[in-house]
Amino acid sequence: MIVLFKGDGIGPEIVDGAVTVLKRVEQKFGHRFRFEPALIGGASIDDCGKPLTEDTVAVCKQADAVLLGAVGGPKWDSIPVEDRPERGLLGIRSALGLFANLRPAYLYQELAAACPLREERVNGGIDLMMVRELTGGIYFGKRGTVTKENGKKSAFDRMEYSEEEIERIGVIAFRQAMTRRKKLVSVDKANVLDTSRLWRSVMHRLSERFPEVEYRDQLVDSAAMQLVSDPGQFDVIVTENMFGDILSDEASMAAGSIGMLPSASLGDGTRGLYEPIHGSAPDIAGRDAANPLATILSAAMMLRISFGMEEEARAVEAAVQSALTSGYRTKDIAAQGETVTGCRKMAEIVANAI
Ligand SMILES: NC(=O)c1ccc[n+]([C@@H]2O[C@H](COP(=O)([O-])OP(=O)(O)OC[C@H]3O[C@@H](n4cnc5c(N)ncnc54)[C@H](O)[C@@H]3O)[C@@H](O)[C@H]2O)c1
Numbered sequence: 001m002i003v004l005f006k007g008d009g010i011g012p013e014i015v016d017g018a019v020t021v022l023k024r025v026e027q028k029f030g031h032r033f034r035f036e037p038a039l040i041g042g043a044s045i046d047d048c049g050k051p052l053t054e055d056t057v058a059v060c061k062q063a064d065a066v067l068l069g070a071v072g073g074p075k076w077d078s079i080p081v082e083d084r085p086e087r088g089l090l091g092i093r094s095a096l097g098l099f100a101n102l103r104p105a106y107l108y109q110e111l112a113a114a115c116p117l118r119e120e121r122v123n124g125g126i127d128l129m130m131v132r133e134l135t136g137g138i139y140f141g142k143r144g145t146v147t148k149e150n151g152k153k154s155a156f157d158r159m160e161y162s163e164e165e166i167e168r169i170g171v172i173a174f175r176q177a178m179t180r181r182k183k184l185v186s187v188d189k190a191n192v193l194d195t196s197r198l199w200r201s202v203m204h205r206l207s208e209r210f211p212e213v214e215y216r217d218q219l220v221d222s223a224a225m226q227l228v229s230d231p232g233q234f235d236v237i238v239t240e241n242m243f244g245d246i247l248s249d250e251a252s253m254a255a256g257s258i259g260m261l262p263s264a265s266l267g268d269g270t271r272g273l274y275e276p277i278h279g280s281a282p283d284i285a286g287r288d289a290a291n292p293l294a295t296i297l298s299a300a301m302m303l304r305i306s307f308g309m310e311e312e313a314r315a316v317e318a319a320v321q322s323a324l325t326s327g328y329r330t331k332d333i334a335a336q337g338e339t340v341t342g343c344r345k346m347a348e349i350v351a352n353a354i
């Protein structure tokens with residue numbers, strides 16, 4: 001069973017696109033997926049006042065996989081942070097124990113013109129895997145706002161990591177590297193933060209267990225710079241929650257658009273949550289202008305990881321490649337003068353190419 005969280009903004013449009021493709025996979029390969037629609041984020045707030053309910057969490061715990069569009073938008077921006085749509089997303093990641101977030105960034109040759117980096121920076125190709133810790137760090141630490149004696153406020157967000165949390169994400173990253181080009185960069189801020197120094201010492205220990213992996217550490221500010229100056233050098237990057245959030249949006253531009261980057265959030269078993277890395281894009285919502293490919297590629301990751309359907313996953317990825325090779329472009333990936341295809345049509349083109 002697949003829980004479908006359409007969410008907010010462009011969420012319904014891009015999830016519909018992914019479902020169009022999954023229905024084609026059913027037809028072509030003789031499967032039958034059971035889709036279970038559920039509410040999260042602003043859609044859930046509008047329905048019952050909460051961004052995620054216990055009943056919804058219970059349904060997700062019964063599921064094989066969860067496919068999510070995006071949450072959030074201006075309508076809910078003035079709600080206190082604990083009740084905002086984004087809390088629903090953090091809540092489901094945490095409730096399902098999804099500590100490992102895999103965010104592959106790949107530049108399709110056809111999209112080189114859409115990439116804002118100069119050609120010589122990307123012509124060696126870009127194919128990297130960001131492994132982001134997802135249920136710890138500053139996102140989940142103690143936080144608060146206090147009023148001081150002088151009447152002014154002070155706020156804090158605490159960042160904490162245990163060795164166990166670092167080790168389990170590190171193991172995932174080293175294993176990813178072993179299945180790829182065997183290069184791993186761990187990104188931290190060890191020249192300032194204690195959490196980063198602990199992070200680094202655990203990664204060093206792990207690197208002895210994976211001697212075939214060429215390992216190095218890099219400070220986050222320098223990594224941010226290198227991601228735009230020479231993105232092709234990276235194979236696997238492992239980093240903590242907030243650095244990974246920021247660096248993956250940055251890496252998406254090396255791939256041409258944030259509308260191209262899928263993700264898988266995983267825990268100990270095969271159940272996963274699959275979602276594009278981008279948000280609800282309120283500026284283009286409801287206009288059939290969103291790029292559905294990140295969500296479609298997330299569905300491909302779901303087929304591969306949660307359902308063990310390698311052939312089907314490859315068929316979806318090949319269909320995305322074929323749509324791009326045939327010249328179809330949503331607005332975000334269209335170079336000057338290229339014809340623009342809408343969200344629904346793009347999904348149909350991909351589905352028909354399977
Ligand atoms: N996983 C999630 O659900 C998630 C992720 C990030 C942000 N958000 C939320 O989304 C809301 C909007 O955030 P934001 O504007 O900072 O980031 P965003 O990722 O929604 O949008 C940033 C820019 O990228 C464009 N964009 C994003 N996805 C696109 C797609 N598929 N096709 C074409 N263009 C696309 C948008 O139009 C916008 O110009 C906020 O409420 C934020 O909290 C949710």
Ligand SMILES: CC(C)[C@H](C(=O)O)[C@@H](O)C(=O)O
Pocket residue numbers: 072086089090245277278
């Ligand atoms: C919406 C927000 C909570 C989320 C995050 O920061 O993890 C988003 O930016 C993402 O990248 O999935």
Ligand SMILES: [Mg+2]
Pocket residue numbers: 245246249277
């Ligand atoms: Mg983000």
